[in-house]
Amino acid sequence: MLDVLGVEKRFRSGADEVLALAGIDLHLDRGDFLTVIGSNGAGKSTLLHVICGVLLPTTGRVRLGGVDVTGTPAYRRARRISRIVQDPMKGTAPSMTVAENLALASKRRGRTLRRAISRRRRAAFVERLSDLGIDLTTRLDDPVSTLSGGERQALAVSMATLSRPDLLLLDEHTAALDPKNAERIVELTRAFVEEASLTTIMVTHNMDQAIDLGNRLVMMHKGQIVHEVRDEAKQETRVCDLIELFSRRHVADDELLLNSV
DSSP: OEEEEEEEEEEEETTEEEEEEEEEEEEEOTTOEEEEEEOTTSSHHHHHHHHHTSSOOSEEEEEETTEEOTTSOHHHHTTTEEEEOSOTTTSSOTTSBHHHHHHHHHTTTSOOOTTOSOHHHHHHHHHHHHTTTSSOTTOTTSBGGGSOHHHHHHHHHHHHHHTOOSEEEEESTTTTSOHHHHHHHHHHHHHHHHHHTOOEEEEOSOHHHHHHSSSEEEEEETTEEEEEEEHHHHHTOOHHHHHHHHHHTTOOOHHHHHHHO
16 A cells, blocks of 8 residues: 655755665555654654655655655645644644635545535534534634644544545644643544544654554664564553663653653
8 A cells, every 4th residue: 555665865964964764665555554653863754754745755765555656746645645743733724714624624635625515514524523522513614723722633633534545644643732632632543543444654752652553563763664563462562662672772762751651
């Protein structure tokens, strides 16, 4: 379903060169849910940016559904790839209403917006919002800018999964939320992904999340995938096992350690 083939990404800063991705090879089957952990600067977000087209790899290829999309711009990949980022303010259009945001998401595959918010579609949006467990069903006509951070991220999860994308990318999408809202977003993510059997990659600093969600887990370090577990082995993994892996790599990351407590 997704193939990342020998991908390197180098950045230049003056005379210096940083190797952010050092020859990544990754294959996901349809329906896989991969969680990605690693210290700051390990290359986790850079990998997602290359997959969705925000960054072009220095070398290597990206294939989606057997089609080479390496040179395809991000806006075209967005018809098949949904992405949620850390900042709740960036996953939605704040000046548009809740209904208009959902209409945009439902037309992701390139149809026009003409007559997008019919009475039947509004009813479908109300049903969709009722699944969020928060009171947005009466706020279809409210600008998204009036929502709280947790409400906006819940709406972003709903929008990202509404059109059943080929690939869902989650870039620390709960990191900016308080623990209660983060837990709610994790459960919404789990429910929507399982409902549609979405192929998913989630970057997280929260080791409990990394273990609890999905069927595969990889650890990145210095631009490389240095460890992977899947299926039963992943279910048997504990946070202390991951901490030991970081210790072996002499990684001391305060954010990782705090999220493991």
